[in-house]
Structures are given as C-alpha cells and as structure tokens.
Amino acid sequence: MENPTEKRRSYQLNKERKVYYPTPLISGSLPYVETSATIWERTNGRDVMRYSAGAIIYPDGTCGHVLPYGSYARHALVFLTTEAVRTGSTRISLKDSLRGFMKQVGLPYSARNAAQLLEQLRRIAALTVDYTAVSKASESVTVEQAGYRVGIRQRLTFSADGDLGEGGGENFIELSRDFAALVLGLDEENRHTMPIDLERWGELTSSTKSPLAFDLWLWLELRDNSLEKPVKISWEQLRQQFGSQAEEMRVFKQKFKTALKTALEHSPKATAIELGNVRGKAKGFKGLEIKPNKGTQGKLL
Template structure:
C-alpha cells in the first residue's frame, strides 16, 4: 500500500498530554496479537514493511489491550519530554503518571488490574522487534528488544507504603525501541481511545487516523492486505472480515468517518483528523480570523448606517439661497418645496410640517416676501 505519511512528521500544536497523546508509527501500521497466540513468533506486513515480533524467553508474545496502552503512554511521554522519562538513560518511571494515564482511559487502577497488567508488561519488555523495509532499490532494517532492564514492584506485599511509587517501578527501554517511538508518531485523541474496548478497535483507530492526515481522495485496500497487517488469531479470511467489521463499528461510533467494507476492498474516504496538525490549526485560525474580520466589518457597516440614520434624524439648521440658519429640520425629512412654502407663508401655520417639527421655525413662517405677490 502506498504510504504518503512514511517520511513526514505529523506536527501538531503544543497541548497538555492529558488532552491528546501519541502512538508509534509502527503501531499504526502493524498489530500485536489480540488473544494469547499459540506461537512465539508472528509476522505482520504492510506494503514494503515487514515486522516480526518474537517472544523473548517467556511463555508467549504480549497480547490484548494493555501492551497497546503502554506503548501509547510511553510514546506520549517520550514525544512530550515528560519528566518521568530520562532521555539520558532511556528510563521510564512507571509511577503516578502511568496511573493517571490509565485513569484517563477509564481503566480501573488497583490490585486486580495490576495483576493483569504485570505479566503483559513482562512479555512486552522481553519481546524483540525485527523491522524490515524492502523495496526494489533499497533494503533497510533494525532489530531490538523492547527493554534492556525493568523492575515492577506493584504487588510486593513487603512494600505497602511504596507500592505504585516510581522508586520501585521503572523500565529502561532499549535505544532501538525509543527511536521507534520517536520516529514520526501519530497524534491520537485520548478521549476516543478511552471509549474503545476491543484491542483491534484501538489498532483500527490508530491506522485510519494516520491515513486521514494525508488522504485527499478515496482509497481502496484489499482484505488480504489488511489481514496481513492486522491479523486476528484466525487463519480464515472470512472470520477476519467479521472481526474487523465489528471493531470498525466500535471505532465509527466514537469517531465518525466514512469507511465502507465491501466484498473485495475496504474503502476509506478523506476525513477530519482526530487531532488537527499545526498546519490545519493555522488554517482554522485563519478562517476564524477571516470570519471575525467579516463580522467586524459587518458590525462597522451596521454602526455606520445606524450613525447615519441617527444623524439624518437629528435636527440641524438648514440654509436656503445663501441665507444662514433659516430652518431647523432633519436630513431624513428635508423637503425643499415644504421649506419654501414655509418661508413664503404659502402653507398655513396649522398645516405646515416645518412649524410642526420645531417651534423655533414658527417665528420665521412667512418671513420671506413672496416674489410674485
């Protein structure tokens, strides 16, 4: 599949990490297992990209929701230079900030959840990644283990005052893993991720929101390609399609977008991104400023019209034929014929609109000699 975002940084405005986060580019391209795998090694493919995950001396590969949540959290901490990550040693403290992250994603934090998280972290930290990109003209790849050293002491009954504190829970990530997290991560909306229950739904959300950052026209992806990318724990494409559709429905329910599952292809239409990029934000601000400018100009015109109307309705002295201050009247009601009838006395005082407008005009009623009398 063509990947327009492969070499482009998805830059977004600075915001607190509690409002948005990041997930690695690799995690948006290929997937870890969803259920406990029967093998200790799996391979995922996406176009020219091939990623092999291998269990490092443990019972199985990491699977399910928690390894995905950890990677999103770790990627966010690394990307935002959070104090819990030490870039000099690549050490990430699994303390208060990780608890905050889980609570933000509506994951219950306690002994039961930590008992479920702990073995998944052990599997993930010992997992090895082999990432290879093969094209006709170039071959590149990297191999690394996720963590070089780690210490998880959440469940140590001998340390109740320190349970969950950073001093006893940390992981020293490998250089290769940190570089993977830093390599053009995908901005994600944590409020959307919090509403996704299925691990595949998390993967689909990361995948489509990354595609939306560069998608300008509808694209069609074969089911076989998606199966190689996501996998599902089943060897039957028919079952994979059904699982994918169910997870996609969960995503669309909280992140409205147009993704249609056909018989042969999955079609994806351009859509707004979860988190606007800096370029999109600048465009939004420009459009907002333009709207405000138009509104301001409209308001100015309205004020000018109101002022003109007020001025037109306000009385002032009018001069006729070079004679100053002859009639007190307003521009809106000004009538040269009525003014002459007033000054020449042609109009009766009781019917004269000039006299009726202001009593100061009454003493000048008929003050001009009629030229033909």
C-alpha cells in the same frame, strides 16, 4: 507521611492533554489473544514486521518467553510512549504514574487491572521488533532490515499479593536507546509518534475492549493525516495486516467489520465502503474503499 495532594500532583499529562502511540507499530498489529507463538509477523505491502518475544522472569523464579496481546498491550504502548514524551527520559517510573495513567485514560483502577497492565508492560519491554522490506527490480532484489528491542532493563519489587511493592526502591522500566530515539527523536518534528487526544482515547476505552477496534481506530487516525482521496484495500491485504492466515476469510471479515464499525464511531473523518460484496467467485476488486468524510461521525457502508 505523604501529602495526598502532592501524590495527586505527581502525575500530570502534558498541557495539551495528549497521549502518544509509536507510529511504526500501527502498521503491524500485536496479537489479539494469548498465543503460544514466540514470533509474530504482520505484512503491509512489501514490508514485514516481526515481533519476537523476550524473556520474562516472574516472582516465583519461573521464566516465560511470551508475546504481548490484547487491549492492555495497546494501553501499555501508549503508557510507555507517553511517559517517554512527557518526561523526556528513557527511565519510566511505574508506581504512581501507572495508577495516574489508568485513571486519566478511563481504565478502572483495581489490583487485577493493574496486574494485567503491568504484565503487558513487561512483555512489551522485552519485545524485539524487526522490519524487513524487499524491493525487486528487473535484474536485482534489495533487502532492507532494521530492528530494536523496546526495553533494556526492568527493576520491579513485588509484594506478597503480587502488586508492586516499595521495599526494593524505585519500580521502573528503562527503554532502549533505539526505541527512545524512535519515540523521542532529536526534536518534536522527528518523533515517530502519533499524538492522540486524551478525551477521544478515553471514550474509545470506555466503549470497547476489542484490541482490533483499537488497532483500526489508530490506523484510521494515522490515515486521516494524509487521506485526501479514496484508497482501496483488498480483504487479503487487510487480513495480512490485521488478521491471521489460519483464520477463514469469512470469519475475519465478520470480526473486522464489527470492529471497524466501533472504530468509525470514534473516528469522524472517514467513511468505509465495502466493494465487491457479492456471493460466489465473481471477478473484480473485493475489499474496502476508505474515503474522507465531511460529517461528524464515521460510517461503514
């Protein structure tokens, strides 16, 4: 019989108590709600990030091409990236590590929550990510493209109630060589991952379920590393990166500002100021100015 103490020891984060998120995916947010689309695009300046859904085979034999979405998709990316960094392996074991991860990041463990996280893990693993950048010169246009699939193999055994079982051996997701190279690199300096303090991530997890708030918090944390002077970002640029073209600007701005306020409460080194907040079609810049903040809590002015 397994010793409970040994089982608790089976999952340990690194000594620095950090979790990790793939840096390139911060610039292009995943869907916030379930969508019937199988391709999802985000624009950030001249760069376009395209997510393509892969095939998911369910225990009843049905197949779905579905994109990851919501806050659990963000947790799934944190889990896969953190486990890769923690173990140095492309094979991510799920059974005990998944339960331990949920506990340490403040996600209440239940069969329902575990099933939601597992579903998003499977969708993330089947995902293909493509980047496109177009540069225009006076007499030429340069197009750059690159891409990768997140995972290359899944092996899962399901019990009768839909939970992960043990009869078929180890439950795991194997990351692709390209994604592993992205998050592991040759050494720590070449990793394309952002370290996140576990306690702060847990506080954010406990305070909100908004995937937009998660994305904005990650975005602010990434900018914090290089934010030495104010940066202006128009509302249209923000909608291309975080919103939907089918969404009215008025609706997007309301959702964005609500989520940004939450993110800033947990990101103390930034202040956001709305510029051009006037009715009508007045000319001039309309958007946000992100400034360094020397206080102890971020602000939206």
